[in-house]
Amino acid sequence: MKLTLEFGGGAEFLVGNVKKHAIDLPDTQQWTLGQLLEWIKANKLQERPELFLQGSSVRPGILVLVNDTDWELLGELSYQLKDNDDVVFISTLHGG
Amino acid sequence: CDPDLTEEETAVLTSRLSRQQQHQQQSSLLSGCEKCCQKDNCPVTRVRSAQAVCRQCFLAYCTHQFRAGFGKSQLIRAGERVLVGFSGGNGACALLRLVKQGLAESTHRKLRFTPVFVYIDFATVFNDNGDGPLSGRRAAVLEQFDAHLPVEFERHCLTAAELLPGLSEALAAMTDGTGYRELLHRSVHRCLALASRQFNCSRVLTGETASRLAELTLRSVAQGRLSADSGAFSAIAAGGVCQVRPLRQLTSAETALLSWLAADGLMPVCPRPADPDSPLLNDGQGGGSIPGVIASFLGGLQQSFPATVYNILRTGEKLQSDSVAAGSSSSDSAAAAATPCPACGLSMQQQPSGDDGGNVRSNCNALRALRLSENLARSGDSPEPSTAAAGLWAKEGGRYCYSCSVLLNGCSKRAVLEECLIDADGAD
Numbered sequence: 001m002k003l004t005l006e007f008g009g010g011a012e013f014l015v016g017n018v019k020k021h022a023i024d025l026p027d028t029q030q031w032t033l034g035q036l037l038e039w040i041k042a043n044k045l046q047e048r049p050e051l052f053l054q055g056s057s058v059r060p061g062i063l064v065l066v067n068d069t070d071w072e073l074l075g076e077l078s079y080q081l082k083d084n085d086d087v088v089f090i091s092t093l094h095g096g
Numbered sequence: 097c098d099p100d101l102t103e104e105e106t107a108v109l110t111s112r113l114s115r116q117q118q119h120q121q122q123s124s125l126l127s128g129c130e131k132c133c134q135k136d137n138c139p140v141t142r143v144r145s146a147q148a149v150c151r152q153c154f155l156a157y158c159t160h161q162f163r164a165g166f167g168k169s170q171l172i173r174a175g176e177r178v179l180v181g182f183s184g185g186n187g188a189c190a191l192l193r194l195v196k197q198g199l200a201e202s203t204h205r206k207l208r209f210t211p212v213f214v215y216i217d218f219a220t221v222f223n224d225n226g227d228g229p230l231s232g233r234r235a236a237v238l239e240q241f242d243a244h245l246p247v248e249f250e251r252h253c254l255t256a257a258e259l260l261p262g263l264s265e266a267l268a269a270m271t272d273g274t275g276y277r278e279l280l281h282r283s284v285h286r287c288l289a290l291a292s293r294q295f296n297c298s299r300v301l302t303g304e305t306a307s308r309l310a311e312l313t314l315r316s317v318a319q320g321r322l323s324a325d326s327g328a329f330s331a332i333a334a335g336g337v338c339q340v341r342p343l344r345q346l347t348s349a350e351t352a353l354l355s356w357l358a359a360d361g362l363m364p365v366c367p368r369p370a371d372p373d374s375p376l377l378n379d380g381q382g383g384g385s386i387p388g389v390i391a392s393f394l395g396g397l398q399q400s401f402p403a404t405v406y407n408i409l410r411t412g413e414k415l416q417s418d419s420v421a422a423g424s425s426s427s428d429s430a431a432a433a434a435t436p437c438p439a440c441g442l443s444m445q446q447q448p449s450g451d452d453g454g455n456v457r458s459n460c461n462a463l464r465a466l467r468l469s470e471n472l473a474r475s476g477d478s479p480e481p482s483t484a485a486a487g488l489w490a491k492e493g494g495r496y497c498y499s500c501s502v503l504l505n506g507c508s509k510r511a512v513l514e515e516c517l518i519d520a521d522g523a524d
Contacts, residue, residue: 008363008366061348063349068151069140073140090352092307092349
């Protein structure tokens, strides 16, 4: 299953300062957003995972969008990912 | 599509919209925007009314929240010069976008003030002389000015080290994280106030969101002070400068979503969150700080209870109005309230000792709550307010309010810090 991950708002520094990642998850299972976060922790996060994750979810202050839709509308961690979904993580932990 | 977007931006937006529609067809959880009731308009988020709204309705919601404050307050007159503080951050980008949109000729009932955009550069304060993150941030902000501001909009980049010459030394001399962050916060606003004077501006607009203002409100209470940071739409700060917070009704998440959905290329210039050398995120010596604890606490609470920040702002406004009323109802308090603290401009009403005349309202303030908490934390059961705050006040001779006294005592180079805090040319 092909997905595009995008990081912004400073979150990109935690994944090697790369904003856009094209990834291919194995089709051996149904992937939820919760499982994707675990995959990101294991495969993409290069430093300070506590600034991105808190427990099994994202840290407060990280906005998550799937195809430009707030994950809150989609069931958050339990949302089942689909092929070619675009998942965006934007950190709001900085000032204005 | 918006006529103001370029071809590339339109292509990005069209691609996103088609992905949203595809997603809506596949999802059984979304059934069209609850605001405009168009089934073809896929909801993207929930707003304060708990309605699930589409992109267009969300953008309209943000614009309305931004414009409503100006309309209700009637604060800014036509032709007035207004300084717009731009840091390159989340709220600042939203502010720039909304101001630019509000001033556009084609906008219905356009805003009519004259903006002066200012970036305060802190690079040299932290010895970043060209290749550090702050120099990079300055370069990125100047690029954003060129790319997104119409040529007729005035824009300036000022250095904090020139506006507050002793700031670098004062920051290095702070002995705890709370004082360090407090000084950093105040120095940004001091710089904006000085810039407004330099460019003959009557007001200062800042991009502080509801989330940030709620954090500042709790921070103020935790440090024993009622503050102009209580979260009101406008506040008079030290030096008589009127600060206006037009993003007060939007959370940080909403402003971040606004930047993403606007798809106009204006994205925040962000500090590296994990960079231990990032001075703007450094807690200074001694590790943790009250601001850090408050930010973490509030962030977690807001995630579980989305009305948190608005409740804090409403309560903060009530505290501000109650303290003014308390000051006017007692002769002793009225005399104290007339004297502003020279460091922060707030009423000196909150002295830790003295006769409050039995006035119940004047007894209910942040400082007394802090003293009670301090005493309970030490003794465990005594209801009497502690004497530590009174001792500090006596040592200072009552010249400053309690929280400024704490700040000054937390710096090993007090004279330098006083020069940074006190506005010698203030309008008070």
